[in-house]
Amino acid sequence: MIKSAVSRSGTPPALTGIETTAGQQPVQPPFGHFKDVHKTFTRAGQAPLAAIDMVSFDLHIGKFISLLGPSGCGKTTFLRIAAGLIPKTSGIVQINGIDVDAPQPDFGIAFQQPNLMPWRTVLRNVLFPLEITGGARGEAAERATNLLALVGLSGFENSYPAQLSGGMQQRVALCRALVHRPKLLLMDEPFGALDELTRMEMQDLLLDIRAKTNATVMLVTHSISEAVYLSDAVAVFSNRPATIADFIAVDLPYPRLPEMRYQPEFTELEHRAGRALGITK
């Protein structure tokens, strides 16, 4: 397993041209700054469980980063810490200049399950975040309708989730995550429960939406090709307790096209991620 790419508590790898090495001060602080993030779960009557050993990296504004790793490696835990859903044990978690210790209003989140409310129509599910913050005015419904059109769900505004397929439900969940114009979109294996073809369709859709909304995205996945296809950078997590096994900058141009999956550059990046995961030599 390759761990040399990033030292355990050393300089966070930079995602863009901005270097954080001595002598070259960054022009502005990164959008997301994670340093020596550590998480140990303690439960009464059970041995403490270290989920995340030490994870550091920077996330720059407008970038798409994937957290790639084996099942149960702590990548979801990391995302939940970044989302403010659970507390870290130690380390620095700064996003948009704020030390995150609770969910933030300018975050949007999508889970592995669509988590739609069966009693709400599609449109009212999308409007739910605005209803909570008190911003569900007339303009909001129009925005929600536009988002639904963007994901190809025009005409389904008044349907109930039970009437939609899994892929359609996940698209509704994506609209809900975006309806309040979040600065950071956090996604926890959002396409994990979908079949391969729907999944590839959703990946293109996500890239399309991201290009239109300019959101910064952090996505958890255990699919190597998904991580490479979507991201500006891939943080490869080691087995639990998680460290960063490799930090891969993906220098493929956007918009990404399905044909790119078969280009040598693409497979080389996949290969590198596979090596970091210990799958290939």
Add this chain to the structure above:
Amino acid sequence: MSALHFQRSAYPLIGILLILGIWQGYTSLSGISPLVLPSPLEIASVSVTRYDLLLHETWPTLVETLLGFCLALAIGIPLAVCVANSRLLNLILYPILVATQSVPKVAIAPIILVWFGLGMSSKLALAFLVAFFPVVVDTATGLQATPSGLLELAHALRASPRQVFFKVQVPAALPFIFAGAKVAITLAVIGAVIGEFVGSVSGLGNLVLSANSQLDGPLAWAALIWLSGLGIVLFSVVALAERLMMPWEGARQH
């Protein structure tokens, strides 16, 4: 309608007609006394000819049942909210609830009658007592069974406890609440009749007793049939309310 629709309404009807036919045939062929077992036609004719009396006696039973049921909802649902949201209250109240439930309601009826008298309030109290438990248990179960994904979503959106309760917990619990209410409404009819049996001056249960003591078998049976009808109608009303309040459940089949 479709063949399936036809089957759904026709087959149960065939079953009922079959039983009524055998019943009618037996009573007319065997010459059994109508006091012991009146024929379906006799019961039907009494139901029509003594319509006024039956309707008159239906009102008290209906009012007792409905008031007992509403009281069970009015007290049961808030109590379930307490039990579901507070571990302390859960520990204190739940054993008491189960203990009260294990007391046979028929056995407690005479005591209730001593407390509340022969009038409506004793029947109402009994209807409440039997209807109360399913309302509390099902509502509490429903409130505790909120999908964790929805709670996490609400947390991520920084919803207040009030918003979580009204926008997530309660709608998620509605199917459970209605399941409890449907059991409760049928039990409430039984509670009211138990009360009438132990001591009363009116009601369909009272009519069954008095007709029986006057050796008027067909009238006793007619009152019994009306009681069942009352139960079915009340159940249907609750089921209809469920369909109206939860349109998304019906949407599933489209």
